[in-house]
Amino acid sequence: MTHHPERCDDDQCDHEHHTHDHDPRDELVTVRDLLRYAVSQFNRAKLVFGHGTEDAFDEAVYLILHTLHLPLDRLDPFLDACIPSDERAEVLAVIDERVQSRKPAAYITGEAWLGPYRFSVDERVIVPRSYFGELLQDGFAPWIQDPEEVEAALDLCTGSGCLAIVMAHVFPNAKIDAVDLSDGALAVAHTNVADYGLEDRVELIRSDVFEALGDRSYDLIISNPPYVTQEAMDALPPEYRHEPEMALGAGEDGLDVVRTILAQAHAHLNPGGVLAVEVGHNRHLVEAAWPDLPLTWLNTAGADEGVFLIHREDLPH
Known part of the structure; x- marks a missing residue:
């Protein structure tokens, strides 16, 4: 068989x-x-x-x-x-x-884009997405009349250094100081500043807001500080929990860092200088906390009135 x-x-x-x-x-x-x-x-x-x-x-x-x-x-x-x-x-x-x-x-x-600008990023910094990316495109007009006349500018809470780098391009004659409290963030920012060859124009400084800046003063100060309320922090989806918590949360009402900025900015602005601060959807909280400040709210494609602006002469001092 x-x-x-x-x-x-x-x-x-x-x-x-x-x-x-x-x-x-x-x-x-x-x-x-x-x-x-x-x-x-x-x-x-x-x-x-x-x-x-x-x-x-x-x-x-x-x-x-x-x-x-x-x-x-x-x-x-x-x-x-x-x-x-x-x-x-x-x-x-x-x-x-x-x-x-x-x-x-x-x-x-390992990268993020703000308009035409590319930046290296990792989980030591929040992902760049500031409204200032759009506001700076036209030289921060009309609040800055001639970008070439800006000699000194400050980026508070710089994170990856993205806004300081954009400012260095927008204000060609300015020295830019970029401040952050996080050593990890500053390490990332160093990489980005070097990638753009701006080491001689952008100075990275470890500081808790203005603390380490001595008597330095500026024509323009911008800040995209932590401004997420505690309630919103508790409800963050997983994507946002990969970002450093200290770069997002700022106390119960999200205004802890903004309070420090508004209290101390006058001393660091030159006559005629301008402060602009991003606060996202928290306009109502800002206006409740500072009802007497003459704040101008700026509109962008991404959000209406997510950034406020105030002149040095109107700041508390």
Whole structure:
């Protein structure tokens, strides 16, 4: 009797093939496929955005183009490009990391953008997203009439150094001081200042607000300080909990650092100087705390009245 080697039937073979060899994600062939998959995964996981992108689509586009080393502002030419398996594995790993870790995309890629400016970031600093990025685009007009006449400017709570670097570009003749209390943040800022070759114009200083600044004074002081209320801190989604808590929370009403700034800014502003402070959605809290201060509230595309401005002559002293 002839014995034939055992062989499985076709159904069993198909089953074993799919079980052991076939990853359904191998069917994702093009950038368009990967983009669709990423958006679905992000929405399914109920991810939260707001660290440079506003929704699942924009975040997926950024992560995919960055991972594939493609221009971040040109998606269309590459939508139907076929992705080889090694690159596909890289993209899928990044998508998985975003879903599983709930880290903001900037911490995964190690970079963040403020307008045309790129910055290195990690979890020692909050992800750059200040309204000042837009306000500085036109030289902070009309509050600064001639950007070339600004000789000294201060960025309080500088974090990654992003706003100090933008100011150095906007005010070409100014020396910029950039202050932070966090050694980790200042280390990141040093990297960014060096990347832009601005070591001779941007000075990084470890200080609790004005404490270490002596009698230095400025034509313009801007600050994006911690301003999140305790109630809002308690409700933060996981993405925001990857950021340093000291860069976000500022006491029960979120105004602990703002109080110090307003109390001490007069002594550090030159005659005619201007102070501008970002406080997000806390206008009502600021106006309740300082009902008599003549604050001007500035509008941006990102938020109406998220930044207040006051002249030196109107500050308490």
